[in-house]
Amino acid sequence: MTVLASAPTAGETWYAWALVVAGVLGLGLLLAGPALRRRHPVLWWTAVGFPAAALRVTRTWRPLMAGCGLAVSRKAALTVVAGLVGKGSSPPQPRVPVRGLMHPTRNGFWFLVRMLPGQVPDDFVTAAPAMAHGWQMHAVRVSSWKPGVVRVSATFTDPLRAVIRPAPRQPGRLLRVVVGVLESGGPWAIDLRQIPHWLIVGATRSGKSTLINALVAGLAPQPVALVGIDCKGGMELSLYGPRLSALATDRADAVQLLGRLTELTLDRMALCRKAGVRNIWGLPKGERPVPVVVIVDEIAELFLVASRSEKDEAQAAATSLVRLAQLGAALGVFLVIAGQRVGSDLGPGVTALRAQLGGRVCHRVADSATAEMTLGDIYPDALVAAQSIGPEQAGTAVLASSDGWERARSHLVPETVAESVARQYAHLTPELPGLADPSGPPAGRTTVRLQRLDRDE
Secondary structure (H helix, E strand, C coil): CCCCCCCCCHHHHHHHHHHHHHHHHHHHHHHHHHHHHHHCHHHHHHHHHHHHHHHHHHHHHHHHHHHCCCCECCCCCCECCCCCCCCCCCCCCCECCEECCCEEECCEEEEEEECCCCCCHHHHHHHHHHHHHHHCCCEEEEEEEECCEEEEEEECCCCCCCCCCCCCCCCCCCCEEEEEEECCCCEEEEECCCCCEEEEECCCCCCHHHHHHHHHHHHCCCCCEEEEEECCCCCCHHHHHHHEEEEECCHHHHHHHHHHHHHHHHHHHHHHHHHCCCCHHHCCCCCCCCCEEEEEECCHHHHCCCCHHHHHHHHHHHHHHHHHHHHHHHHCEEEEEEECCCCHHHCHHHHHHHCCCCEEEECCCCCHHHHHHHHCCCCCCHHHHHHCCCCCCCCEEEEEECCEEEEEEECCCCHHHHHHHHHHCHHHCCCCCCCCCCCCCCCCCCCCCCCCCCCCC
16 A cells, blocks of 8 residues: 655744754854854853853752752741652752842843842852852852842853953043953943042052052043152152152151141131032032042051151051041042051051041952951951952952942053153142142152142033
């Protein structure tokens, strides 16, 4: 008997062609994947990496929550343990935190998680390394979103591995400078209007000086006054000499300069009180004094003491810095405090000053006490990230503020570039009333100029 095969239907033909097209696309991505990932990482992540990561997260979410102790049995007072199997029965199906939709980013993804009763964000912070391994991601960060909800962010690769060179400088907002790149891929901006005072720490060759170079290079074209305190004889900050309104190169000069800055701040306070405004930004532009950014390099040199006279100087410097930090934000005086080491052994003045510095930047440090002093009082979990920075990761740092913490890397701005920028914009150097020494500056020291710069843009 002859059996005649029926012709394929239109639906079967479409399905076969769909399989062929899918196979060709899959084979093409498999062959071209390495080149696409190397030359167009964002396109590769969108087309291949994110769908694969979404599949891994969906498949592993329940067992991962159980393995990390974040799943709870539906039976009262019984916590589910990964792999628990009753006699001859299947494991109980636990309740797991509810995961929201995944949102892709340029180098990863994020989603929200609603926690179960009794859970806190620290439980998920502890589980973050397990999530990174389970999903084959570079890093996973957990942050509090709102009561009962946490935000889980993952990055596929480390965007901070490569040395970053800055883009051509463009005029920006007053007192805001883009100094590098965040781990999330966004710009790392230091905005002194939002966070007026900063603490920057880092060992030799960790990238601390490069960060200060980037900050000075960004502030130099702006109508602001830069004041330097470098008690190592001016070896670091003298590079920016043409753009500095004042520079102190030893502790005695630093105490004198800080005292004058305090008087300047009090004068501005009287000006604001007379005008009936709460800060200098409420003054008319023609009466608004120039913002002053005070850069202190190697803070330990101000606080280390070896005699009674040095102790008095150190205490005077600490008192002035704390007063500037307390009053300066509203009166246009901003602090950038840098050093290789910051510890409680430098005296109570350091602890009091640290409490006023809302922005923290921790590069690779030589001792754990400095990292603890910089980050431990606001984000203890950031200490692990800071202490994992290796010597080959110069410029990489942990950035912390009231908004949270994140890894970042500063732009590579060599000293020669910063020095050239300082000379280029030397004509913008304002002269500050009250900072000049009536007896005149000693030979070889930066001249302190006297005049107000009445513009802000």
